[in-house]
Amino acid sequence: MKSRWAIAITATAAITIITACSTSIKQPSSPASSHPASGGTYTILANSAFGVADPAQNYTLEEWQLLIDSHDGLVAFQRVGGLPGTKLVPDLATSLPVPANGGKTYVFHIRRGIKFSNGQTLKPSDFLTTFERQFTVPGPTTFYNGLVGASACSTKGCDLSSGVVADDTGYTLTLNLTTPDPELLDQLALPFAYAVPSGTSMKLTGNNVPPGTGPYMWQSYNPNAQAVMVRNPYFHVWNAAAQPAGYPDQIIEKYGLQVSEEVTEVENGQASEVFDGDQIPSDRLAELNSPRFASQVHVNALTADWYFALNTKKAPFNNVLARQAINYAANRAAYVKIAGGPSLAVPTCQVLPPQFPAYSPYCPYTAGSDHTRWTAPDLAKARQLVQQSGTAGTKVVVNGTTDEVGKSLVAQMVADLNAIGYKASSQLLTMSIQYPFVQNSSNLGKWNVAWGAWYQDYPAPSDFLNVLLGCGTIHPNSDASPNIAEYCSSATQTQVDQARTMGASDPGKADQLWTQVDREDTDAAPWVDLYNPKQIDFLSSKVHGYQWNPQWYILIDQQWLS
Amino acid sequence: MTATDMAAAGGPGQSGTARPRVLPGPAARSPWAIAGRRLRHNRSAMASLVLFMLIVAISLAAPLYAHDIAHVNPFANNLNGTTVVGGHQVPIMQQGGGTLHLGETPIGPTWDMGHYFLGADNLGRDVAARLLYGGRSSLEIGIGSALICCAIATLVALAAGFFGGAVDALLSRLMDLIWAFPVYLLAISISTVLLTRANGMQIGPLHLVAGSLWLPTLIIALIYVPYVYRPVRGQVLSVVSREYVEAAIAQGASNVRLIFSEILPNVVSVVIVLFPLMIATNILTESALSFLSIGVQPPNASWGTIISDGQQLLYTRPWVSLAPGFMIVLVVLSLNVLGDGVRDALDPRAKVRRAG
Numbered sequence: 001m002k003s004r005w006a007i008a009i010t011a012t013a014a015i016t017i018i019t020a021c022s023t024s025i026k027q028p029s030s031p032a033s034s035h036p037a038s039g040g041t042y043t044i045l046a047n048s049a050f051g052v053a054d055p056a057q058n059y060t061l062e063e064w065q066l067l068i069d070s071h072d073g074l075v076a077f078q079r080v081g082g083l084p085g086t087k088l089v090p091d092l093a094t095s096l097p098v099p100a101n102g103g104k105t106y107v108f109h110i111r112r113g114i115k116f117s118n119g120q121t122l123k124p125s126d127f128l129t130t131f132e133r134q135f136t137v138p139g140p141t142t143f144y145n146g147l148v149g150a151s152a153c154s155t156k157g158c159d160l161s162s163g164v165v166a167d168d169t170g171y172t173l174t175l176n177l178t179t180p181d182p183e184l185l186d187q188l189a190l191p192f193a194y195a196v197p198s199g200t201s202m203k204l205t206g207n208n209v210p211p212g213t214g215p216y217m218w219q220s221y222n223p224n225a226q227a228v229m230v231r232n233p234y235f236h237v238w239n240a241a242a243q244p245a246g247y248p249d250q251i252i253e254k255y256g257l258q259v260s261e262e263v264t265e266v267e268n269g270q271a272s273e274v275f276d277g278d279q280i281p282s283d284r285l286a287e288l289n290s291p292r293f294a295s296q297v298h299v300n301a302l303t304a305d306w307y308f309a310l311n312t313k314k315a316p317f318n319n320v321l322a323r324q325a326i327n328y329a330a331n332r333a334a335y336v337k338i339a340g341g342p343s344l345a346v347p348t349c350q351v352l353p354p355q356f357p358a359y360s361p362y363c364p365y366t367a368g369s370d371h372t373r374w375t376a377p378d379l380a381k382a383r384q385l386v387q388q389s390g391t392a393g394t395k396v397v398v399n400g401t402t403d404e405v406g407k408s409l410v411a412q413m414v415a416d417l418n419a420i421g422y423k424a425s426s427q428l429l430t431m432s433i434q435y436p437f438v439q440n441s442s443n444l445g446k447w448n449v450a451w452g453a454w455y456q457d458y459p460a461p462s463d464f465l466n467v468l469l470g471c472g473t474i475h476p477n478s479d480a481s482p483n484i485a486e487y488c489s490s491a492t493q494t495q496v497d498q499a500r501t502m503g504a505s506d507p508g509k510a511d512q513l514w515t516q517v518d519r520e521d522t523d524a525a526p527w528v529d530l531y532n533p534k535q536i537d538f539l540s541s542k543v544h545g546y547q548w549n550p551q552w553y554i555l556i557d558q559q560w561l562s
Numbered sequence: 563m564t565a566t567d568m569a570a571a572g573g574p575g576q577s578g579t580a581r582p583r584v585l586p587g588p589a590a591r592s593p594w595a596i597a598g599r600r601l602r603h604n605r606s607a608m609a610s611l612v613l614f615m616l617i618v619a620i621s622l623a624a625p626l627y628a629h630d631i632a633h634v635n636p637f638a639n640n641l642n643g644t645t646v647v648g649g650h651q652v653p654i655m656q657q658g659g660g661t662l663h664l665g666e667t668p669i670g671p672t673w674d675m676g677h678y679f680l681g682a683d684n685l686g687r688d689v690a691a692r693l694l695y696g697g698r699s700s701l702e703i704g705i706g707s708a709l710i711c712c713a714i715a716t717l718v719a720l721a722a723g724f725f726g727g728a729v730d731a732l733l734s735r736l737m738d739l740i741w742a743f744p745v746y747l748l749a750i751s752i753s754t755v756l757l758t759r760a761n762g763m764q765i766g767p768l769h770l771v772a773g774s775l776w777l778p779t780l781i782i783a784l785i786y787v788p789y790v791y792r793p794v795r796g797q798v799l800s801v802v803s804r805e806y807v808e809a810a811i812a813q814g815a816s817n818v819r820l821i822f823s824e825i826l827p828n829v830v831s832v833v834i835v836l837f838p839l840m841i842a843t844n845i846l847t848e849s850a851l852s853f854l855s856i857g858v859q860p861p862n863a864s865w866g867t868i869i870s871d872g873q874q875l876l877y878t879r880p881w882v883s884l885a886p887g888f889m890i891v892l893v894v895l896s897l898n899v900l901g902d903g904v905r906d907a908l909d910p911r912a913k914v915r916r917a918g
């Protein structure tokens with residue numbers, strides 16, 4: 001998921017991000033004495049802004065956490081904390097549709113009486129504008145390329161009238177697809193598909209956010225200063241599970257402070273929250289351990305993977321034995337320490353993260369006989385595999401980022417590779433250059449191992465197993481080719497395709513197939529999976545009602561201020 | 563004061579005697595000897611030279627410290643290692659306390675030469691050992707790039723000033739072009755391109771790989787060539803029209819002889835004055851580039867990379883950044899004072915002008 005890549009970029013690839021959910025180290029959210037109350041200004045401090053604000057293009061958690069409070073889609077992930085937060089519920093549609101026409105047609109009944117923040121009444125045809133903007137702006141994903149007519153769309157123009165059929169009289173919206181897509185509803189719950197009014201510019205709106213239907217509206221956004229959201233006077237609650245009313249009167253996100261300064265301001269009660277994508281410096285973590293802040297710090301496990309991709313097109317890692325060798329040698333305990341210790345990361349060997357559909361613990365690359373969790377590296381086995389592969393002594397370039405955590409991860413990987421007989425060196429690039437660089441196949445000759453991190457777009461196994469390791473996501477000479485390892489197994493891809501198709505009709509069987517694919521990919525070792533990160537939310541003592549949603553993380557507007 | 567100095571100064575050993583005053587020999591009257599004497603009399607400059615040489619010496623002793631005193635490998639991660647503090651074995655990386663146990667903090671200074679004297683960095687490596695090795699890298703790059711920079715700039719300036727006309731215009735515009743780029747932006751661009759070349763780069767007999775110290779050395783040398791070129795070219799233009807050059811031309815001297823025998827010796831003092839200042843400037847540039855991770859590459863250390871390593875530890879382990887910071891300050895300060903001393907020694911009029 002590219003989106004979280006963007007997060008990783010803007011948030012400096014957070015080590016401190018994400019979490020083990022409600023099952024992990026969860027602190028009591030807020031004093032029981034505090035009762036929900038509306039009013040006040042909720043202030044978020046973020047190191048940097050999120051780039052362009054147009055929801056058709058923005059692909060960052062930073063803006064998404066705000067957009068869910070100002071805009072709505074046809075469907076939504078339930079706006080509650082914990083695992084129920086991954087459940088889809090109807091939002092601007094009255095119900096979740098059952099796909100027809102072999103999974104290629106979805107008919108939505110649109111709610112009446114809803115207005116945008118500019119006073120314009122919501123109509124089904126507004127979605128035609130919304131989806132066409134995905135191609136004229138254009139949007140950063142291929143999520144909606146399956147709509148009939150999408151193949152002819154470009155930035156110069158788009159006509160989706162056959163794929164998005166709006167009936168403003170009967171208040172229905174019909175989406176016609178060229179092929180079945182069992183994940184369409186998940187994709188419709190993302191901000192790219194949030195309704196904007198007909199008449200919105202078909203070009204990028206830059207720093208102006210088009211009106212939405214949520215409880216807040218954007219008053220201003222200046223990437224060099226702050227974003228301000230105030231209450232939408234036209235909002236009323238139509239489905240609290242999808243879009244409840246918010247508590248604060250105003251939400252402000254301020255930009256430009258160093259994260260350490262953000263921590264100090266929140267400690268002093270001068271702001272409400274340190275943006276959870278900002279990496280809290282490791283030497284400030286010590287004070288957050290203090291009992292004084294126990295009720296203000298929340299740690300949650302993220303459905304995310306930090307890994308090193310192995311270049312399967314180049315020696316030595318075009319040899320599966322060599323790939324398995326470095327998997328056995330990787331000292332995941334060291335990587336976890338770099339991530340901030342076991343409270344902030346959990347070692348893993350597999351692609352799918354815990355708390356994710358189809359996840360079944362699996363770790364063949366560990367010392368000992370328990371293959372459900374990593375305990376220690378097995379250097380003897382690793383060295384044996386290197387000898388078998390005949391790749392000992394090969395020069396290996398490890399690519400990573402120049403930030404503090406990135407450098408440390410690369411240094412550890414270099415040490416692990418050297419320990420089993422390779423001659424490893426590092427190649428560090430700035431965060432904004434590194435990811436496009438390693439995605440582009442024209443650079444495959446320049447690296448052997450490349451750092452990567454992936455955070456879910458939506459809770460579906462294909463978002464990891466197909467997007468990151470599918471044959472169809474290798475785009476030669478493109479900076480947007482998320483299968484960095486260029487790993488492609490036709491046998492596994494067949495199973496992926498079966499699982500995707502089966503997802504709509506038999507989710508249980510589909511999940512079994514995804515579990516099998518996860519194991520096959522882990523055995524083929526195109527990656528060295530390192531750990532599943534956790535995320536820290538640090539809030540002011542004046543903030544109450546903390547909830548953590550696996551999809552959107554902190555639910556900003558569901559908190560109140562004292 | 564040496565005997566020669568005292569003699570030259572008409573010191574007490576010479577006064578009150580009936581013997582005729584002994585005039586200094588030709589060697590003592592040479593401009594270099596006079597400059598050397600002036601430099602030796604400049605206490606600030608000499609103190610700076612001693613300080614600089616001391617830092618060079620302790621940096622050269624890095625392997626001795628790491629292997630025989632601290633018994634550490636300063637380039638290897640030691641996240642799971644232990645050391646001895648107060649007779650007790652303690653982990654080098656210490657997990658956070660409280661109920662959350664957030665974060666891993668490296669051990670701080672023990673002030674024990676044998677056990678993590680300045681503490682550890684975020685990968686569990688001995689900061690003191692890395693500081694010494696970092697000094698080797700920083701000084702090597704600073705001195706090496708200053709030598710290359712001054713050599714190239716002098717040659718280009720000699721060519722431009724001697725031949726004049728189109729050659730001068732072409733070379734001067736080329737220098738303007740390099741100078742027009744923001745220094746750090748140019749260095750970052752060149753570094754990024756070179757660092758992503760898998761097989762390194764071949765420059766004549768020199769094969770550069772991504773982690774080579776030659777990369778930052780050459781990059782820094784290149785970007786500061788115009789800085790040295792301009793004053794040297796000005797001096798060449800001044801010298802080239804002097805009578806002794808015209809006399810050499812009249813005698814049929816070749817261009818090579820004119821440049822290297824008549825002009826170069828008379829402009830080299832400018833280069834010598836600039837040399838220590840360029841070392842200081844280059845060490846600062848190297849530190850900045852390494853801080854941005856595009857200078858010295860891991861596992862090598864330089865003072866810039868160590869400061870970068872410590873920036874996330876400023877609250878709890880400030881010595882990781884402060885120690886290399888102090889070293890940079892000391893070296894740059896000593897070289898600047900020494901550079902001033904050399905200038906005063908080679909061009910006493912400059913001192914008179916300043917005093918005036």
